[in-house]
Amino acid sequence: MDHAAAQTMMDKLRSQDREVQNEAYYAAMEQTKEQVDWAYDIWDELKQDLTHPDNHNRSIASQLLCNLAKSDPEGRIFDDFAALMEVTKDKRFVTARHCLQSLWKIGMAGQPQKQLVMNGLADRYRNCMEEKNGTLIRFDIIQGLWNLYQYEPDESVKQLALDLIETEEDIKYRKKYAAVWRKSK
Known part of the structure; x- marks a missing residue:
């Protein structure tokens, strides 16, 4: 997927039309089960969406960032993990739960990421x-x-x-x- 296609996907993920948004979400989640070469084309926008006013956007952004950790050779996930942990405390519990249920996928990216997830989940459990x-x-x-x-x-x-x-x-x-x-x- 080139930059323009990735941007089109982001636009659809932010659509007010739930059908368009859901279709883009399912396609993105399916594609990101494997490594992709376009992660950084949308990474910063997804990170921004972790605090989007619409809880659907926050949920989608958190789940996609977790999936994209395996496509993150620069290790951006280490800087953005705290923001993901904040989403696990979202005022909309369904949004918090979607993020929490996806965090383990970050650990699929390697041992340092696995340790990050283990530490984050242990702290969340205790508190x-x-x-x-x-x-x-x-x-x-x-x-x-x-x-x-x-x-x-x-x-x-x-x-x-x-x-x-x-x-x-x-x-x-x-x-x-x-x-x-x-x-x-």
Whole structure:
């Protein structure tokens, strides 16, 4: 995809017409399952959209940036990770959740990115319980670590998840989180 085509896609991703926006979103998500050579053609605009007034745009931008981490030889994701973590606290919980559920994909880009994700998710897990949906946030974090482990089995990812689960004081939720990891045995 050349720069003009990438810009056209960005325009469609920002469309007020939800059908046009959704079509562009699904196409972009499909294309970014693999490395692409046009990531930087839209990277800065996606980063700006993390604070867009429309929550759909914030959600799309966060998910695409997570997918594009594997197409980021310059390592921009390291500078932009904090902005993504802010989206996991979005005032619209569905937007926050979409971002949170995509963060693990950054870890697919390499060991430094994986460590970034692990540290970010662990911190988010430890500090989310005062929030309205704290238990759901924790579940999504444990699921994200499981997804990362399934992509590339790494005992440090598994150990982090199990350690986090052990910090859960409510036995009901500890069992729920642990059930995610029983699938990996």
